[in-house]
Amino acid sequence: MDLLDTWSVRIAENVAPDEVDLAPVMARAYGAGGAARRDLFRRATGNAPGGFGTGQMTAVVPWVLQGMAVAAPALSAMLAATPYLKDFVSIVKDALDIRKSIKDEKVVPPGDRYAPLREAMVAVRSELEAAPLSEEQRDLIVYRVMCVLLEAPAGATEFVQTVGDAVDE
């Protein structure tokens, strides 16, 4: 539970600060699956209860969890392959370039050492296509999620594995 709480809060702090209070609850609900997980993805329809609809507002953290869960193999590969600590700053800079190259659909040269990072970003981004977010929001969320995970790859690996196991249930 601490693992889910800690990492869900970290994710929320970076991608959706408004959802920091709810992040642990959301992460546990996602892990539990079933009706709890379905509640996370409910979208506002007409006839809003209480007279105040939520319009186009939607929680981001559940979608991020979903994206990480489905892309867990790519994320785990990325975390295992990518050097960290002393090379973290260059990874962050390169992550920005990778993000731009994905957007510009640039051809990846063979042997690109950041291929696992690129694949992980593409995998998470493709899962976020279903979320009611703009393209810019999607790009920013993917970038920030990668940054958060790369800050502490050991713990991130365990978190990604836990979330990935949940999607299989």
Added chain:
Amino acid sequence: MNEASRRRTIRSFPSWLAFWLVVYLISLPEVIRDLWLPAMGEVLSPSFLPGEDLIPSSWSFRFSNVAELAPSLLLLLGVISLGFPGLRGRRNREAYGLSDPPDLPVMAEIRAFLAVHTPGLEMRTNLLRTDSLAFITPLGWRRQAMAVFGGLVTLWRRDREAAQAVLLHEIAHTQQGDAFATGVGSAFKALLNVWLPLTLGWVVLPMMLVWGLDAVRFLNQTGVPLQEGLSHKLIQWVASYLPGLSLAVGGALLASLGTILLPLAGLWCAEFYADHAAVAVLGASAPLLRILREVGDSTSRGRWLISAMTHPLAGMRRWLANRAFEPYAEVLLLLLFPLTYLVKGALLLLRAWSAYLMVGSAGDVIRAALRGHGADYVRTLTPVWIVIIGLLLVWPWLAPGISRAPSARSDDHEIVYVPYALAVLGLIGLAVVMRFLFL
């Protein structure tokens, strides 16, 4: 606007829903005697009514002829449902997955806010749902709870004042005494919401049935080719039936709308008053306007007409919230429900006019008949009008004993009587005009 003048604009409003309910129950025996029994007698008559033996299935017109029976039955079922608040509460709990609030710091903040404005109000939550904000749900006859969702928690972090406006709006429903009928899971609202499709079906389906069977009979008897026969019947339908159908549908809609107009106005007033209370407590309309603009109308106009008319459009709410501190807006809010009686009268006259047109009455006959109908309505309305005027005359002093609205507590502010006085004068003036026109 400074704090002192803000406090003078705080108002309390009568619960027109409760008022309407009392009037409805008092008049129910008369409705049963004058509408239901004759209507049911006509619908259930075992023998042919005039003309029914000539046109196949024209017995179905019996329903169209008593179009106001449908919304009247809806209204009765809705009123009966008000007697089961516990059932509604249980249904809300299951439908929205409500449970006791978790022990989170943000919930303690929200609970502290609620305690300041409505001590003792319980809370239930489903923080997993961010598609909803908050609403009041009954727990029984005298107990209610604030249902809080994840959407409100994120709003609490993003725009604290807007979240408070939402909570204050919901709190106002409990304090105004209209939560028994408004809000989520209200069968009363749900039934009223479908008055339009029900009325259309009630009137149009029998006519479609009769036309369809008549077309089949024509094809069988004459043996003309299908396409030619249908074209002929379609032209006949457009030329002969459509004008009459249009008048019948129009008249039925007017009658149905007249039946549900007053409870509809009561529900709208409840929402406007709750918005006004939120603005009054916060001392500014900006937070409420922000949330109304941010969430907008999640319902399209078409869908609103068909299934959501018990809730006013966000545009109306924004218009009034923008003017919450204007004296004329407060007078308008006080007069909204009483004026609905006049709109209802106008609808009844329009319906009568359409009925006379259908039977081809002469202009002078129609004018005399409408004047007579108007006079009857004014006489029926007079006792209710007098009670409304009396209620508004004494409400500023009556409210602290009845309403739990914070704006009603006289020890918080001086009573400002001008809007009530203006409203009363307006109603007296309208009474004089109606007397002059019809009596």
